[in-house]
Amino acid sequence: MNLKINFLGKEFKNPIVPASGCFGFGYEFADLYDINILGSISCKGTTLNPRYGNPLPRIAECPSGLINSIGLQNPGVDKVISEEFVKLSKVYNDKVIANVGGHSILEYTETVKKFNNCDQVFAIELNISCPNVSGGGMAFGVDPDTAYNLVLEVRKVCKKPLIVKLSPNVTSIVDMAKAVEAAGADAISLINTMVGMRINLKTGQPIISVKKGGYSGPGIFPVAVRMVYEVSHAVTIPVIGMGGVTNAYDVLEMMYAGASLVMVGAQNLVDPYACKKIIEELPLVMEEYGIESLEEIIGKAK
Numbered sequence: 001m002n003l004k005i006n007f008l009g010k011e012f013k014n015p016i017v018p019a020s021g022c023f024g025f026g027y028e029f030a031d032l033y034d035i036n037i038l039g040s041i042s043c044k045g046t047t048l049n050p051r052y053g054n055p056l057p058r059i060a061e062c063p064s065g066l067i068n069s070i071g072l073q074n075p076g077v078d079k080v081i082s083e084e085f086v087k088l089s090k091v092y093n094d095k096v097i098a099n100v101g102g103h104s105i106l107e108y109t110e111t112v113k114k115f116n117n118c119d120q121v122f123a124i125e126l127n128i129s130c131p132n133v134s135g136g137g138m139a140f141g142v143d144p145d146t147a148y149n150l151v152l153e154v155r156k157v158c159k160k161p162l163i164v165k166l167s168p169n170v171t172s173i174v175d176m177a178k179a180v181e182a183a184g185a186d187a188i189s190l191i192n193t194m195v196g197m198r199i200n201l202k203t204g205q206p207i208i209s210v211k212k213g214g215y216s217g218p219g220i221f222p223v224a225v226r227m228v229y230e231v232s233h234a235v236t237i238p239v240i241g242m243g244g245v246t247n248a249y250d251v252l253e254m255m256y257a258g259a260s261l262v263m264v265g266a267q268n269l270v271d272p273y274a275c276k277k278i279i280e281e282l283p284l285v286m287e288e289y290g291i292e293s294l295e296e297i298i299g300k301a302k
Contacts, residue, residue: 015259017042033276045101046111058070060213064218069209072101099125101127112124116160121160122161126185162186163189165189165190166188168191193216217266220244221243221245232257243265244266245267252286255294
């Protein structure tokens with residue numbers, strides 16, 4: 001069975017990549033299993049300056065997943081490179097995907113510039129779901145023109161392969177995908193979390209301190225498959241699929257829909273061995289369906 005995937009000129013040993021925000025900076029999981037079995041790691045979202053994040057509570061459980069509103073808590077790009085990546089290098093010998101967030105175009109571009117010189121980083125994943133402070137608070141990723149302008153400016157300074165992570169909270173995911181492709185994205189990852197809310201019946205108030213948060217988990221999987229399918233058929237650049245993936249069967253479904261790599265997010269919080277189990281299950285599930293090579297099934301759903 002051939003699990004290898006060629007993605008943006010790099011050979012991945014398999015398509016399984018922990019999604020940003022659900023795997024920390026990777027080294028936290030090294031005590032549980034050898035993380036070198038992973039295809040790669042999309043590291044925790046990083047901003048130009050340190051961010052404490054949103055006030056507690058930040059998590060609300062749901063029947064088929066969870067809502068989070070962490071608020072991009074991270075130590076800032078300088079410490080990520082000088083401290084977090086140093087810790088990771090002691091337990092992981094491959095390159096990673098750096099996830100970048102920001103609240104202005106300048107924040108994005110300055111953060112990306114710092115990652116340009118980091119050998120551990122293979123590619124930049126741009127999280128465009130952040131609110132644009134200078135644009136009235138509307139997220140960069142909900143308007144094609146705003147997304148285009150951001151990606152265009154980042155593309156000018158980014159020396160690494162550029163992946164743009166799309167939000168599902170839009171009228172047309174295809175319009176968003178075409179906009180970031182036109183602006184110079186090398187690949188697209190989707191979907192980011194959907195917007196959700198839970199109410200505490202004892203208080204009658206929202207559980208999350210900032211009221212709304214990102215809903216992730218198995219409940220969004222069918223939405224993610226649909227959007228991966230639509231986007232992969234609308235653009236010429238490769239697509240990374242994510243959203244509610246819990247097992248090897250889900251991985252195959254994502255790849256048939258058009259995903260070249262598959263990211264696993266919230267399931268890592270439910271079961272920290274999730275990625276390891278999926279990688280071990282993949283050859284067995286491939287054999288079950290008569291699949292010799294994973295690359296052969298990418299985008300085969302018509």
